[in-house]
Amino acid sequence: MGLPAGVGLGAVLAVLLPVGAVTLLLRALPFSFLRLLKGSPLIEFLGAAMPVGVMVVLVVYVVAGASGTTGGVPVALMCALATLALHAWRRSTVLSIVGGTALYMALVNLVL
Template sequence: MPETPYLFAAVAVTVAVTWSLRALPFVALAPLRESRTLHYLGVRMPTGVLVVLVVYCLRGMPVADNAWLAPAAALAVTAGLHLWRRNVLLSITAGTAVHVVLLNL
């Protein structure tokens, strides 16, 4: 289990990085606006980063027996519902509920 000092350091690092990303562009907007490469990455990175994160979350998925069925079904329900209804809360709640129900059967 992580120690308290390490946890506080992790929180501090995260705050520093996140707040800088949110605040510094207001101070240095001009060079940022002009960087075509950064703009290009800003447009194309977000979807990619999110796809990587989905894979990262599911990479520990159990493959033994039928254990993979629960996360696979939950993922299908989440994505399917979101493509259909476009309701963030509904998609997440339903997907998680399917996962919980299948795991606790």
């Protein structure tokens, strides 16, 4: 598979190199501010609140989006509750995520 007609290697590199450099800089830029923000009450609050907030948004998104899928909202809610129970029981993030996902996949593909 080659380049499209009329597009040379120089043109591809002229696009990819600046895009790659900007992407790298944008990903590295936040880490340059870590020393300035270390000990900031706002950053400490975000560090504590963001993981929980992200998980809540993901659960709401999955449950709300399950209305058009096999099993629908009841299966999604049941699997979310099973994931929560598994995490409360073992306190293992990996185990609870894998267990909840496996239960959902089993219910949707094997049972329903």
